[in-house]
Amino acid sequence: MCGIIGVCSVDRNVAPMISLGLRRLEYRGYDSVGVAIIDERNVQVWKAKGDVDSFLSRFKIDSIAGKTGLGHTRWATHGPPSDVNAHPHMDCRGKIAVVHNGVLRNFVTLRSILELRGHSIVSDTDTELIAHLIEDETQFSSSFFEAFARAVSRLEGSYAIAVVNEEEPHRIYFARMKSPLVIGVGGGFNAVASDIPAIVEYTRRIIVLNDGELGWITPGEVRVFRLTDEGLVEVDREELLSRIFFIEWSVEAASKHGYPYFMMKEIVEQPDSVRSTYEGNVSDPVLKAIASLLATSDNIIVTGAGTSYHAGLVFTYYLANIAGRHSIPLIASEYKILERAVSKRDVVVAISQSGETFDTLEAVRAFKGKGARVVGVTNVVGSALSREADITVYMRAGPEIGVAATKTFTSQIMLLTLISIYTAREAGLLGDSEVEAEIASLAEAPDIVRESIERSIEVINDRELGEHRSAYILGRGLGAHIAKEAALKIKEIAYVHAESYPAGESKHGPIALIDKEFPVYFAATRDSPEITGNIMEMAARGARVVVVKPEDYKLPVGVKEAKIVEMPPTKKDIKLDPYALTPYFQILAYKEAVARGYNPDKPRNLAKTVTVE
Ligand code: AGP
Numbered sequence: 265m266c267g268i269i270g271v272c273s274v275d276r277n278v279a280p281m282i283s284l285g286l287r288r289l290e291y292r293g294y295d296s297v298g299v300a301i302i303d304e305r306n307v308q309v310w311k312a313k314g315d316v317d318s319f320l321s322r323f324k325i326d327s328i329a330g331k332t333g334l335g336h337t338r339w340a341t342h343g344p345p346s347d348v349n350a351h352p353h354m355d356c357r358g359k360i361a362v363v364h365n366g367v368l369r370n371f372v373t374l375r376s377i378l379e380l381r382g383h384s385i386v387s388d389t390d391t392e393l394i395a396h397l398i399e400d401e402t403q404f405s406s407s408f409f410e411a412f413a414r415a416v417s418r419l420e421g422s423y424a425i426a427v428v429n430e431e432e433p434h435r436i437y438f439a440r441m442k443s444p445l446v447i448g449v450g451g452g453f454n455a456v457a458s459d460i461p462a463i464v465e466y467t468r469r470i471i472v473l474n475d476g477e478l479g480w481i482t483p484g485e486v487r488v489f490r491l492t493d494e495g496l497v498e499v500d501r502e503e504l505l506s507r508i509f510f511i512e513w514s515v516e517a518a519s520k521h522g523y524p525y526f527m528m529k530e531i532v533e534q535p536d537s538v539r540s541t542y543e544g545n546v547s548d549p550v551l552k553a554i555a556s557l558l559a560t561s562d563n564i565i566v567t568g569a570g571t572s573y574h575a576g577l578v579f580t581y582y583l584a585n586i587a588g589r590h591s592i593p594l595i596a597s598e599y600k601i602l603e604r605a606v607s608k609r610d611v612v613v614a615i616s617q618s619g620e621t622f623d624t625l626e627a628v629r630a631f632k633g634k635g636a637r638v639v640g641v642t643n644v645v646g647s648a649l650s651r652e653a654d655i656t657v658y659m660r661a662g663p664e665i666g667v668a669a670t671k672t673f674t675s676q677i678m679l680l681t682l683i684s685i686y687t688a689r690e691a692g693l694l695g696d697s698e699v700e701a702e703i704a705s706l707a708e709a710p711d712i713v714r715e716s717i718e719r720s721i722e723v724i725n726d727r728e729l730g731e732h733r734s735a736y737i738l739g740r741g742l743g744a745h746i747a748k749e750a751a752l753k754i755k756e757i758a759y760v761h762a763e764s765y766p767a768g769e770s771k772h773g774p775i776a777l778i779d780k781e782f783p784v785y786f787a788a789t790r791d792s793p794e795i796t797g798n799i800m801e802m803a804a805r806g807a808r809v810v811v812v813k814p815e816d817y818k819l820p821v822g823v824k825e826a827k828i829v830e831m832p833p834t835k836k837d838i839k840l841d842p843y844a845l846t847p848y849f850q851i852l853a854y855k856e857a858v859a860r861g862y863n864p865d866k867p868r869n870l871a872k873t874v875t876v877e
Contacts, residue, residue, distance in 0.1 A: 682703070
C-alpha cells in the first residue's frame with residue numbers, strides 16, 4: 265500500500281502542500297519517497313529510498329517553485345526499496361511523471377510488450393510501465409487524455425494513479441481501480457490523494473472516486489469520466505457536485521480513517537488487504553516455484569512467531585488437506601528441537617509479517633546452515649527475511665501500524681492457501697481445472713471478511729467478557745488454529761488470560777477450571793461437527809458458552825446450551841471459514857480492550873516487531 269498526492273494551484277507553489285501531504289500519508293508506506301514538480305515547461309523529479317523525514321531534510325522540497333506537482337510514499341510490492349524504484353516514474357523522454365498505489369497483475373506482459381516496442385525500463389516496478397504505456401499511446405491518440413485513457417484501459421489489477429506531463433503544466437490526470445483515491449476541491453487549487461488526511465488541512469470538501477473512474481483536475485476544474493465497454497462516459501456536473509461531502513474529522517483522526525485506533529482501521533481494511541494479497545499473488549510465477557519445492561522436498565517445516573506461527577498452523581492444515589503434504593509446524597524460538605534432523609532435502613517456510621523477528625531469523629539461519637532451502641513469506645520487501653530466504657513471496661497487505669497483527673493474519677492465510685493449491689497441482693493431486701476452481705473460490709474471501717466485520721461490530725458487546733480475567737477459546741480441526749490466534753489477540757490487547765485448546769482435549773483436564781458463567785468461546789469450523797459434544801460438556805458445567813460459526817454450517821446445539829453467533833456463510837468451503845471467524849475475535853479483543861481503558865495500538869510490554877532473543 266502506498267500513498268499518492270497531486271496538487272495543482274492557480275497562484276501558489278504546491279511543494280509545501282505536497283510535503284505536508286506526504287507526512288500525513290507516511291502510515292501507508294515508508295520505504296521510499298518522491299516528488300515531481302512542474303515549473304512552467306519542465307518536470308523535475310526528486311526521489312530516494314528512506315522515509316519522509318530523511319527525504320525532506322535532504323531535498324528541501326518546500327522551497328521549490330512550481331504550481332503543479334505529485335508526491336509518493338512507497339510500500340514496496342514490486343522491486344526492493346531503492347532510489348531507482350522510488351516513485352514518481354517517468355517515460356523515456358522524461359516528460360511524463362506517474363505515481364501509483366496498487367498492484368498491476370499484468371505487469372510481466374506489459375513489460376515485455378513495451379520492451380519489444382523499444383522502451384527501456386529502468387526500474388523493477390510495475391508503476392514505471394504506466395509512464396511508458398502512456399507515452400506509447402500518445403502516438404495513436406489525438407490528445408494526452410485519450411492516450412492516458414487508452415493506457416489505463418490496458419491495466420489489470422488495482423491502481424490509484426496520478427500523472428503530470430510537461431505539455432500541460434496546469435493539469436493532473438488520475439484513475440482509480442480497487443485502490444482508494446479522493447479529490448480535494450479547494451479554493452484556487454484542486455488535489456487528488458490516496459487518503460483524506462493528505463489534504464484535509466487545505467480543504468474539507470472531498471469527492472471519493474469510484475472504481476473505473478478517471479479524469480483530470482486543474483486549479484479550477486474537476487472532470488471525471490467512467491471507463492465503460494462503450495468507451496468513456498463523463499460524469500455529469502450535477503452528480504459530481506452531489507458527491508462532494510464535507511469532512512468533520514480532525515487531522516489526527518483522519519489518518520486513522522476516523523477510527524480512534526489503527527487496530528480497528530486495519531481490521532476494517534481486511535477486505536481490501538485480502539483482495540490485494542489475492543490479486544497481487546494469484547498469477548505470480550513465484551508461487552508455482554515455491555509449490556514445486558514443497559511438492560518434492562522430504563520434509564516441510566513451517567515456522568514463525570506469534571500470529572505468524574498461527575498462520576503457519578493454518579498452512580499445515582491446508583498443505584495436508586488440499587495438497588496431501590505432511591508438514592511440521594514449529595515455533596521459531598524452539599528451532600533447536602529439530603535442528604539436528606534437518607537436511608538439504610528439506611524446505612523451511614518462514615512466515616514473518618515484519619521479516620525482522622529475531623527468533624524467526626535465527627531459525628532460518630540455523631536451518632540454512634544444515635542445507636535446507638528457505639521460503640520467506642513476509643509483508644516487507646527488502647526485509648531481513650527476504651534477504652535470507654532462497655525465495656520470497658509477499659503478502660502485499662500494506663503497512664500494519666497497530667502492534668496486534670490483524671489484517672496481516674488474514675493476508676498470510678490467503679497467501680498460504682494459494683501456495684497449498686499450487687502445491688496440490690505440483691504434487692499431482694489437482695488438475696488444472698480443479699486448481700482454477702479452487703483459486704476462483706478464494707475470490708469470495710474479501711466479501712466474507714467484510715460481512716464478518718459488519719456482523720461482529722453489530723453483535724459484540726463492549727464488555728463481552730464482563731469482569732472475567734480468564735476465558736477459554738476452543739476449536740477443533742482448523743478451528744483449533746483460529747482459536748489460538750483468537751486467544752492471543754484477547755491476551756495481548758485486553759490483558760485477559762484467554763487460553764486456547766483443541767476442544768476435544770479440553771475434557772482431559774482443562775474442563776476442571778469451568779465454573780458458573782466461565783466464558784468459553786468455540787471457533788466452530790465446518791470440518792469438525794464432533795465439536796458438538798465438547799460444547800455440551802462445557803454447557804453442562806455451567807460455562808457461558810458462545811459458539812461462533814459460519815451461518816451455513818449447521819450444529820445441533822440449542823440456545824439452552826450456548827449463544828450461537830452466526831458469521832457469514834462460506835459456501836461449505838473450509839478454505840473460507842477463517843475469513844468468516846477471525847474478524848469476530850479481533851473485534852471482541854479490540855472492544856474489550858477499549859472498554860477496559862487500554863490502548864489497543866500500543867499494548868503494554870509489547871512491540872510491533874520483536875528483534876531481540
Ligand atoms: C501478534 O499480534 C503480535 N504482534 C506478535 O505475536 C507477532 O505476530 C509476532 O511478534 C511475529 O511478528 P512477525 O510476523 O513480524 O514475525
